[in-house]
Amino acid sequence: MTALSATDPVDIHAVCSDDEKAIAETVRGFVKSAVLDDVATWFEEARFPARELAKPLGDIGLLGMHLEGYGCAGTSATAYGLACLELEAGDSGLRSFVSVQGSLAMFPIRAYGSEEQRAQWLPGMASGELIGCFGLTEPDSGSDPSSMRTAAHRDGSDWILNGTKTWITNGPIADVAVVWARTDEGVRGFVVPTGTPGFEQREIHHKMSLRASATGELVFDDVRLPADAVLPGVIGMRGPLSCLDEARFGILFGALGAGRAAFEAAVGYAGDRTQFGKPIAGFQLTQAKFADMAVRLSSGLTLALHLGRLKDAGLLKPEQVSIGKLGNVRTAIEVCRTARTILGANGISLEYPVIRHMTNLESVLTYEGTEEVHALVIGKALTGLAAFS
Structure with a gap:
């Protein structure tokens, strides 16, 4: 019997509310039933069946789920983050679709739009009828x-x-x-x-x-x-940057889902793969890799949950979002790269999720703020000195 779960080594879900657990389990079930069997083919064929997935995603309340009214679910920020984690455990493209829909397209209409704009667009976007x-x-x-x-x-x-x-x-x-x-x-x-x-x-x-x-x-x-x-409620860069903060919050949770999926795949593979007369999971170097991955993912999950609680309390600063986005995407990439080594040649095959997540995360590292920009945002917040110019 194993004492720790590869899904959640430090029992983060033990301190989540019943609603948060239920949302995470619902999204995990959706990903398992509607995504995992086909996503490698979508990746290989470079296509995303948005129209087929949008309505089911709307039916379970995931589109604009952290917004209030107009058909949106009005969940907590932490619940939204946990949903992003489960979506990205399926594929970063799936989480990106939901994130762009809710945090980048619906959020500015909800936050800065007129009542007429909200009524015209948000219900259809929440239901998945409009993208x-x-x-x-x-x-x-x-x-x-x-x-x-x-x-x-x-x-x-x-x-x-x-x-x-x-x-x-x-x-x-x-x-x-x-x-x-x-x-x-x-x-x-x-x-x-x-x-x-x-x-x-x-x-x-x-x-x-x-x-x-x-x-x-x-x-x-x-x-x-x-x-x-025109959106009447905002003028200046505050508008688009506030939207990016909303989306980056989803990323700091979501990237860990990609890392977790690679970690789980590596643990399962190493238990089945036999070399030198025993499963490779029994070798010291493999176990050292697992320990490092578990520590990295657990630290990232703990940070994400803490930032989620801050956001729900109205205390989260944009610079703290940068800490989460920068740190957790780096963590997820390193976990995927380590998992790839455990799978050996099979690690580059789409029969397993590792290489798909690994290449996806290279984009996640760059979009909505490169790692260099987030590092400078954090540096400015710590020193009071701007290095951008």
């Missing part, structure tokens, strides 16, 4: 979003939007985009239906990471928008 995306990153504006070139100017009571956004999750499949653009007033957010004339959606191909995810480019060529397309 959203978030347009901030540009070909020449990644880590420095304030240098964006996409711009909107007034033409009578309308707005005219021009520019390009790239590396947009859900971009090729979205029904609506929340797009951030420069204006004479400062950076503004616009709610843009994707069928609007002059709006083109292009899919990005040839990815070797996040292959089970729809990634695209959004092109705006004199897109005419009515006055009520």
